[in-house]
Amino acid sequence: xxxxxxxxxxxxxxxxxxxxxxxxxxxxxxxxxxxxxxxxxxxxxxxxxxxxxxxxxxxxxxxxxxxxxxxxxxxxxxxxxxxxxxxxxxxxxxxxxxxxxxxxxxxxxxxxxxxxxxxxxxxxxxxxxxxxxxxxxxxxxxxxxxxxxxxxxxxxxxxxxxxxxxxxxxxxxxxxxxxxxxxxxxxxxxxxxxxxxxxxxxxxxxxxxxxxxxxxxxxxxxxxxxxxxxxxxxxxxxxxxxxxxxxxxxxxxxxxxxxxxxxxxxxxxxxxxxxxxxxxxxxxxxxxxxxxxxxxxxxxxxxxxxxxxxxxxxxxxxxxxxxxxxxxxxxxxxxxxxxxxxxxxxxxxxxxxxxxxxxxxxxxxxxxxxxxxxxxxxxxxxxxxxxxxxxxxxxxxxxxxxxxxxxxxxxxxxxxxxxxxxxxxxxxxxxxxxxxxxxxxxxxxxxxxxxxxxxxxxxxxxxxxxxxxxxxxxxxxxxxxxxxxxxxxxxxxxxxxxxxxxxxxxxxxxxxxxxxxxxxxxxxxxxxxxxx
Numbered sequence: 328x329x330x331x332x333x334x335x336x337x338x339x340x341x342x343x344x345x346x347x348x349x350x351x352x353x354x355x356x357x358x359x360x361x362x363x364x365x366x367x368x369x370x371x372x373x374x375x376x377x378x379x380x381x382x383x384x385x386x387x388x389x390x391x392x393x394x395x396x397x398x399x400x401x402x403x404x405x406x407x408x409x410x411x412x413x414x415x416x417x418x419x420x421x422x423x424x425x426x427x428x429x430x431x432x433x434x435x436x437x438x439x440x441x442x443x444x445x446x447x448x449x450x451x452x453x454x455x456x457x458x459x460x461x462x463x464x465x466x467x468x469x470x471x472x473x474x475x476x477x478x479x480x481x482x483x484x485x486x487x488x489x490x491x492x493x494x495x496x497x498x499x500x501x502x503x504x505x506x507x508x509x510x511x512x513x514x515x516x517x518x519x520x521x522x523x524x525x526x527x528x529x530x531x532x533x534x535x536x537x538x539x540x541x542x543x544x545x546x547x548x549x550x551x552x553x554x555x556x557x558x559x560x561x562x563x564x565x566x567x568x569x570x571x572x573x574x575x576x577x578x579x580x581x582x583x584x585x586x587x588x589x590x591x592x593x594x595x596x597x598x599x600x601x602x603x604x605x606x607x608x609x610x611x612x613x614x615x616x617x618x619x620x621x622x623x624x625x626x627x628x629x630x631x632x633x634x635x636x637x638x639x640x641x642x643x644x645x646x647x648x649x650x651x652x653x654x655x656x657x658x659x660x661x662x663x664x665x666x667x668x669x670x671x672x673x674x675x676x677x678x679x680x681x682x683x684x685x686x687x688x689x690x691x692x693x694x695x696x697x698x699x700x701x702x703x704x705x706x707x708x709x710x711x712x713x714x715x716x717x718x719x720x721x722x723x724x725x726x727x728x729x730x731x732x733x734x735x736x737x738x739x740x741x742x743x744x745x746x747x748x749x750x751x752x753x754x755x756x757x758x759x760x761x762x763x764x765x766x767x768x769x770x771x772x773x774x775x776x777x778x779x780x781x782x783x784x785x786x787x788x789x790x791x792x793x794x795x796x797x798x799x800x801x802x803x804x805x806x807x808x809x810x811x812x813x814x815x816x817x818x819x820x821x822x823x824x825x826x827x828x829x830x831x832x833x834x835x836x837x838x839x840x841x842x843x844x845x846x847x848x849x850x851x852x853x854x855x856x857x858x859x
Contacts, residue, residue, distance in 0.1 A: 396818055416684040417662065423681055424663040427673050436666035440659075449656075450663040456655065456696055458560055459613075462504070463703070467612070470500045471703075474608045475710050479634050489711075490603045490626065497606040501565065509556045513569060517605055520573035521598050524580040532577035539570045540774050561612065567775060568614055571742060572605045575619045578746050594623040609707040613700035615716045615738035618745060625713050637710045644706035651699050655692065664688035668844060690836055693843050694722050697736075716741065725835050726828045728792035735839075743768045758801070766790050776842070785841040792834065 424431075428448060431437045440449030451457050474496045482489040502510040516539065523535045556562045580596045594600075604622050605611075658664075664685045667673050674682055701718035708715050720734035733740055751764035773786035803812065812820070 396821070412687075416687050419681045420662045420664055420667070420684050420688060423667060423673070423677065423685075424661070427663075427667065427670075430673065431663055431666045431670070434666075434670070436669070437663060447660045448663070450659045450666045452663075452665040452669055453659070453692065454560075456659070456692070459696060459700065460652075462558075462561065463699075466500060466504050467703070470496055470608070471707050475707065478710065490607070491599075493608040494602050494606040497608045497611045500608075501611075505558050505562050505565070506556050509562055509565075513565065516566075516569070517573065517601065518598075520577060521601050524577040524596075527581050529578060529581045532574065532581060535577070536570055536574040537774070539566070539573075541778070565612055568610070568612070568616065569605055571616050571739075571775070572619070573601075575742060575746065576601055576604060579619045594620060594627070609704045609711075609713075610715065613704050615701050615704065615718075615736065616742050617716060617738055618742055622713075628712065634710075637712065641706045641709040644702050644709065648699055648702040648706060651695055651702070655695050655699070658688070658692065662688060664692065686836060686840060689843055690722050690839050693839070694719055722836075722839070725839075726832050728789060728796055728831070728835065731835050731838075732789065732793065739772070743772065747771055758797070761797075762794060765793060781841045785838055788834070788838045788841075792831070792838070796831075 428437065431450075432448065436450060436452040437448040438451050440447040474492065477492045477496070478489050481492055498510055498514075501513070520535060523531050576596070583594075583596060600623065603626070604619055607622070610617065667685050668689055674685075677685075698718045701715070705715050705718070716738035719736060720730075724734060725731040747768050748764045751767060752760045769786035769790045773782040776782045776785075802808065815823075
C-alpha cells in the first residue's frame with residue numbers, strides 16, 4: 328500500500344509540473360525596434376539577473392520549456408490523484424472516524440455538534456482552530472465592524488487621524504479579551520523598543536528582540552507570567568507578532584540615513600507612527616507580518632473616501648473567508664483527523680494509506696486556518712486601501728523546500744530575508760555564507776516559534792533540505808551534466824522531476840506535521856514504520 332500511495336503522490340507532483348509549463352517566462356522581453364535597442368535591453372536583463380542571483384536565498388533551477396504532455400496522460404494523472412484524495416483522504420478517514428466515535432468521545436476529543444436529522448459529533452482536539460473560531464466570532468468580528476465604521480467616520484473629517492482609531496480599537500480589544508495588565512505590559516515593551524531604536528545601534532535592537540523572544544517564548548519562563556492573563560494563547564501570539572514589528576521598526580530606524588531621498592517617499596519614525604504600525608487592527612493579532620517601511624509607504628498614499636467602492640473590493644475576500652470556515656466546520660463534523668492522529672492506539676490499527684490520508688488532512692487543516700486569518704485581515708485592510716502579503720499557498724504547491732520556505736508565510740519570509748539573510752550575505756555572497764545565512768534565518772524562526780525540541784528539529788530539517796536542493800542545482804549547472812540533460816526529451820525530463828519530487832513532498836508533509844502535532848508526529852511515524 329505504501330508503494331501505491333507513493334505512486335499516487337508522484338502523479339500528483341506531475342500535475343504541478345504540468346501546470347508550470349504554461350507559465351510565462353519572467354525574462355522574456357518583446358522584440359525591440361532596432362538591434363541596438365535589443366542588445367541594450369538584454370544586457371540590462373542579464374545585469375539585473377546576476378544581481379538578483381547574488382542575493383537570491385536559494386537559486387532556482389532552470390525550467391524545461393515546450394514539454395506539454397498529451398491530454399490523455401494529463402487526464403490519467405488527474406483521475407488518479409482525485410481518486411486517491413477522495414478515497415483515502417476522505418472516505419477512509421470518515422470510515423475510521425465513525426468506527427472510533429465511542430473511543431474519541433470517551434477521551435474528550437469529540438463533543439456534540441450540529442443537530443441536523445441526526446446528532447453529529449465534532450472534533451475539538453485541534454486547539455488552534457477551536458480558539459480562533461471562538462475568538463473570531465466573539466471578539467474580532469464585533470471589533471472589526473466598530474473599526475470599519477469609526478474609521479470611515481473619522482476619515483471623512485481628517486484622514487490622518489483615522490489610524491488612531493486602529494490603536495484605540497486594538498487596545499480596547501486586548502484589554503477586554505486578555506486583560507488590561509497585559510495591555511499595559513505590551514505598551515511598555517513598545518516604549519522600550521522605541522527607546523532602544525533611538526540609539527541607532529542594530530546590535531542593541533537585535534539584543535532587545537532576542538531577549539524578548541527568549542523571555543516570552545521559553546515555556547518554563549512564560550508559565551510565570553501567563554497565569555496573570557485570561558487568554559495565554561492569544562497573549563503569546565500578540566507578543567510574537569509585536570516583537571517582529573518592533574524588530575522591523577528598530578532596524579529601519581537604524582538605517583534611515585541616506586534612504587528615501589525622494590521627499591514623496593520619506594517616512595517618519597516617531598512614537599505615534601510606531602503605535603499605528605504595531606497596533607494596526609487588521610494585523611495586530613492574526614497577521615500577516617509587514618515591514619515598517621512597506622506599511623508606512625502604503626499609509627501615505629492618497630486614498631479615495633468612497634466607502635462602497637472599498638466594500639465591493641472586500642466582498643470576494645469576505646465570501647472566500649466564510650466559505651473556507653464553513654468547509655472546515657463540515658470537515659470537523661465528519662472526519663475526526665486530529666483526534667485520530669493524537670490517539671496512538673487507533674493509529675496502530677490503521678493501514679499506512681489511511682494514516683497518510685489523516686496526515687494529509689491535518690496539514691491541509693492547518694493551512695486553511697492560516698488562510699482564514701490572513702483573508703480576514705486582508706478584507707479589513709482593503710477598507711484602508713492597504714495591500715497585505717498574500718495568504719499561504721496551498722500545501723499541494725510545496726514540492727520543494729524552497730517553495731515551502733517562500734510560500735508558507737510570505738510576510739515572515741520577506742522580513743526574515745530582508746533583515747537577517749541579506750545583511751548576512753550582502754558583502755560576501757558565497758555558497759558558504761548563503762548556507763550560514765539560511766541557518767541563521769531558520770534558527771531565528773525556531774526561537775520565535777517557541778524554541779522547543781520539535782521547533783529546532785523542524786528548522787534543522789528545513790535547512791538541510793534546502794542545502795541538498797541547492798547542491799543539486801549547482802551540480803546540474805556543471806557542463807558535463809548540462810550536455811546530458813540537454814539530450815533528454817522535455818516530457819521525459821518533467822516526469823523524472825516529478826519522480827524525484829515525490830519523496831521531497833512526503834518529507835515536507837512530515838516536517839510540517841512537526842509544527843502541528845509536535846512529538847505526536849514521531850508516534851505516528853514509528854507506528855507506520857513498525858507495520859512495514
